[in-house]
Amino acid sequence: MEQYGLLGFPLLYSLSPPMHRAAFQAIGRQATYSLWPVEAADLGRRLAELRQAAAVRGFNVTVPHKEAVLTKIDELAPAAEAIGAVNTVRKVGSKLIGDNTDARGFIASLQEIGVSASGARALVLGAGGAARAVCYGLLKVGVEEIYLLNRTRARAEALIASLADQRIRLVDAPSTLEVLSTLDLVVNATSCQEPWLAFGLAAEVVWPLGQGLAVDLAYGDMLGAYLSTAAASGWQTLSGEGMLLHQAAAAFELWTGQPAPVSAMRIALRKALVSND
Ligand code: NAP
Numbered sequence: 462m463e464q465y466g467l468l469g470f471p472l473l474y475s476l477s478p479p480m481h482r483a484a485f486q487a488i489g490r491q492a493t494y495s496l497w498p499v500e501a502a503d504l505g506r507r508l509a510e511l512r513q514a515a516a517v518r519g520f521n522v523t524v525p526h527k528e529a530v531l532t533k534i535d536e537l538a539p540a541a542e543a544i545g546a547v548n549t550v551r552k553v554g555s556k557l558i559g560d561n562t563d564a565r566g567f568i569a570s571l572q573e574i575g576v577s578a579s580g581a582r583a584l585v586l587g588a589g590g591a592a593r594a595v596c597y598g599l600l601k602v603g604v605e606e607i608y609l610l611n612r613t614r615a616r617a618e619a620l621i622a623s624l625a626d627q628r629i630r631l632v633d634a635p636s637t638l639e640v641l642s643t644l645d646l647v648v649n650a651t652s653c654q655e656p657w658l659a660f661g662l663a664a665e666v667v668w669p670l671g672q673g674l675a676v677d678l679a680y681g682d683m684l685g686a687y688l689s690t691a692a693a694s695g696w697q698t699l700s701g702e703g704m705l706l707h708q709a710a711a712a713f714e715l716w717t718g719q720p721a722p723v724s725a726m727r728i729a730l731r732k733a734l735v736s737n738d
Pocket of ligand 1: 680
């Protein structure tokens with residue numbers, strides 16, 4: 462039987478197993494999806510085992526190994542290289558090929574609600590791994606401009622330097638207020654539920670200045686006031702649940718070469734989120 466799994470640590474809980482198990486079941490594929498906790502010190506040894514195990518066809522990678530595996534696998538897809546992190550590995554023979562499906566997942570979640578980022582003007586809050594994936598995805602689909610605002614300026618500068626695209630520019634909080642009425646999209650890619658506070662801004666001041674789509678990459682019980690305050694000012698809103706679903710669907714397609722049964726995966730994800738609340 463084919464084996465798939467998730468590498469990370471400590472892996473107390475993950476939404477990936479229910480989504481992938483439901484997907485394999487929906488298409489009638491004999492496969493397992495397991496949690497494979499591995500500490501940083503054991504990562505190299507575990508990757509060598511997975512390389513040799515014929516039944517293992519692919520796996521996901523999560524915290525804290527997303528960057529560490531970059532230099533420990535055999536090949537990188539362009540998205541993983543540009544984003545600087547791997548969340549999906551597929552095997553070809555015993556070769557491990559690292560990819561990153563977060564950008565694809567983010568863009569698919571916009572498309573699913575009928576939003577095209579092509580020609581859009583976006584503000585991205587945050588400069589961590591998720592912000593990197595969002596910026597990469599937006600650039601790929603032809604965004605017009607991305608303003609990047611992060612608490613730690615040096616991290617935002619590093620993101621901009623590594624993606625090396627003149628459509629991304631660093632902004633500070635006052636400039637953000639100035640451009641808000643020109644934006645189509647504002648993405649909270651911080652791990653903070655009220656990101657405006659970190660920039661000395663109040664949500665009640667910010668949101669009325671514009672109107673478009675507000676996205677929070679958080680989902681389930683991690684969601685805070687960000688989307689509700691945006692909605693109260695007339696913004697359309699979207700949580701990170703769609704991105705989570707579609708990054709998993711993209712991983713499934715990389716592994717199996719078959720279209721992902723997205724509806725079955727969505728039902729499994731919803732169910733898991735509800736039982737987790
Ligand atoms: P990360 O690499 O640790 O980056 C965290 C980001 O949040 C950094 O920009 C950090 O700013 C900022 N931040 C943290 N605390 C803050 C605060 N109190 N005020 C303002 N900014 C703060 O994390 P990540 O992987 O990018 O994840 C970010 C969020 O996206 C998390 O909520 C995660 O769950 C979500 N996410 C969702 C999906 C999905 O599929 N929906 C996928 C990936 C991530 P500094 O640089 O100043 O520290």
